[in-house]
Amino acid sequence: MAGGEPTPVPPGEGAVPLEECGRLLRSWSGWVSLDWDRAWYPGTVPVPLRATGSWFERWCPPA
Numbered sequence: 001m002a003g004g005e006p007t008p009v010p011p012g013e014g015a016v017p018l019e020e021c022g023r024l025l026r027s028w029s030g031w032v033s034l035d036w037d038r039a040w041y042p043g044t045v046p047v048p049l050r051a052t053g054s055w056f057e058r059w060c061p062p063a
Contacts, residue, residue: 008037008044011051022059029061 012018025032034052038044 008041011055018055022055025056025059026061032056032060 008014034056
């Protein structure tokens with residue numbers, strides 16, 4: 001976060017507790033939406049969606 005403004009960073013490099021979020025996701029039975037922040041932060045270095053997909057595959061609830 002620079003100057004109090006949130007700045008998107010690659011998964012695992014920010015302040016979001018991804019391990020805790022993943023554990024919560026495993027017990028979730030509703031919809032999950034993953035968004036692409038580049039549309040709202042055009043100056044941000046593009047982060048491959050592959051990293052987010054890998055996180056989701058690791059933690060997604062079994063079908």
